[in-house]
Amino acid sequence: MLEPLLPGDEPHLLTEAALTTLLTAARAHGVRVGRISIGAAANDVDIFDALRTVFTFPDYCGSGWDSFDDASDDIAEDTEFPLLMVVDGAFPLLARDPHRALHFLLNAADEARRWTAEGFTWTLAVATERDLEAPRRHLPDAPRPADPSPWSGLLPRGGEPFMVASAPRIPGALTVDLERIRSAADIDAVIDAIAAAPPANGVVVADGLQRVLRREPALAAQIVLALDVSYRHGFLVLYPGSGNEWTRR
Structure with a gap:
């Protein structure tokens, strides 16, 4: 309705x-x-x-x-x-x-x-304060469900989204650049790129969220909401940043 x-x-x-x-x-x-x-x-x-x-x-x-x-x-x-x-x-x-x-x-x-x-x-x-076009893409299931247990000691407490001071070195992780995102279409393009070449271990390192948040908070929220749905599909997304506000201890 x-x-x-x-x-x-x-x-x-x-x-x-x-x-x-x-x-x-x-x-x-x-x-x-x-x-x-x-x-x-x-x-x-x-x-x-x-x-x-x-x-x-x-x-x-x-x-x-x-x-x-x-x-x-x-x-x-x-x-x-x-x-x-x-x-x-x-x-x-x-x-x-x-x-x-x-x-x-x-x-x-x-x-x-x-x-x-x-x-x-x-x-x-x-x-929200302004109209926002909604992303349309959703990730398929990861090739292999990501298991956070090997690096759980490095992840912040408090649950998703996993904001860390710096991303741990995880062989095989896929790094994506969020700073270039300016629209919902750009978010869809990032999701398409992950879906086209998903990391075998399901780990995605999403760089640049801090800068997007400073530039356009609503867009940053859209990015996290779009990408972190992926956790339900077996991906593990890490958001490296800097400063205490990005590390939940």
Whole structure:
């Protein structure tokens, strides 16, 4: 019912004008609307407190995605669907704490896709300041699922996206340059290049995210959201950068 108004895959990045149209359509079709703000979130507790205004959490559910997964059956049973959840403040949080913002978007989008596939329709929309064309490409399965265990000690804690101060030397990894990306078509081209010559070990080193983030945060978010879907297809994407904000210890 809302699909014609939704660009690309979850999460849908929309301007305020596009969100107004989407919200009008949602209410006209009896879709429940929940709107949260994460711009001032200092930690995961703040983010999950915001989610608790949309979902009914059982008492045993904590403030983390693993706990959310464990409680998903009870949460779904007590939540009214179909649901449109609008997220404000994602890009202010992205500027201040890139990993936390992207970790939220990746996990919330993954949950929205999974719940919808299971019959609990959950649409995730994120407020952005300008229109963004959505990437169209998706990676096929990797030749061999990437196994992070050999270098898990080098990976940052806190989950995807894997932002590291510098990429560990992994023989056979494929390096791609993100800095040249200027559009959704460029993101598609990078995904096409990975799909055309995938690394045998499934490891992709994505250079230049820090510079894209400084230049155009919304585009940087699109890049990570497009590439990190690949983790579900057996790829492991590493984002080397510099400074403490790029290393989660």
